[in-house]
Amino acid sequence: MSLFDTVKSNVTTRQAVEFYGLKINRYGMCVCPFHNDKNPSMKVDKRFHCFACGEDGDVIDFVSKYFGLSLKDAAIKICDDFHISRDEKYKAVSKTLKPKKSxxxxxxxxxxxxxxxxxxxxxxxxxxxxxxxxxxxxxxxxxxxxxxxxxxxxxxxxxxxxxxxxxxxxxxxxxxxxxxxxxxxxxxxxxxx
Ligand SMILES: [Zn+2]
The missing domain is CATH 1.10.287 (Helix Hairpins)
Incomplete structure (x- = not known):
């Protein structure tokens, strides 16, 4: 299985959003980190979609955008943070990354x-x-x-x-x-x- 498929079959966007510290309300919505959101506008489940700014994608897209990483580095980071085994050929991504600010x-x-x-x-x-x-x-x-x-x-x-x-x-x-x-x-x- 490819790195991307491994990640996507193991981690939902919802799990990643929670793991990286964003709050999800009981309707499965969170405050969108990609625009100046006041009320939760982003639906998170297997994928994510913001009804205000239109950002949309899967868990790798989310982590890539949230931390300002390439898609590959985002996938590697998710594997390491969720302890998913991955091909050793990929170099680990720094653990001290801060979310990228909009x-x-x-x-x-x-x-x-x-x-x-x-x-x-x-x-x-x-x-x-x-x-x-x-x-x-x-x-x-x-x-x-x-x-x-x-x-x-x-x-x-x-x-x-x-x-x-x-x-x-x-x-x-x-x-x-x-x-x-x-x-x-x-x-x-x-x-x-
Ligand atoms: Zn948004």
């Missing part, structure tokens, strides 16, 4: 990262606005005070967009503010050293 997951994580950096910065700016406020009319304005006056509303606007903006606004912001957010993060790290 584009949507990466996007959400980037949004969260931007939000964290920018809200830390806003917090600091608000502190500076008070702490470095000029004591009297003749003293020179502290650069931190000037920065606070200049940046607070801009940073608030960015945070609002990250929270309430639609996907295209957020995508635009992420592209547009990459340099700025990286610089802010580096500065925050230096300031808190």
């Amino acid at each position: 584009g949507e997951q990466l996007f959400e994580e980037t949004c969260k990262y931007y939000y964290k950096v920018l809200s830390d910065y806003l917090h600091l700016l608000k502190k500076w606005k008070i702490e470095y406020a000029p004591k009297d009319e003749i003293s020179e304005w502290h650069p931190y005070f000037c920065e606070a006056l200049r940046e607070i509303s801009h940073v608030e606007y960015l945070l609002d967009t990250l929270l309430y903006g639609d996907i295209s606004d957020r995508a635009f912001l992420i592209e547009d503010c990459k340099r700025e957010v990286i610089d802010i993060e580096r500065r925050l790290n230096e300031l808190t050293l």
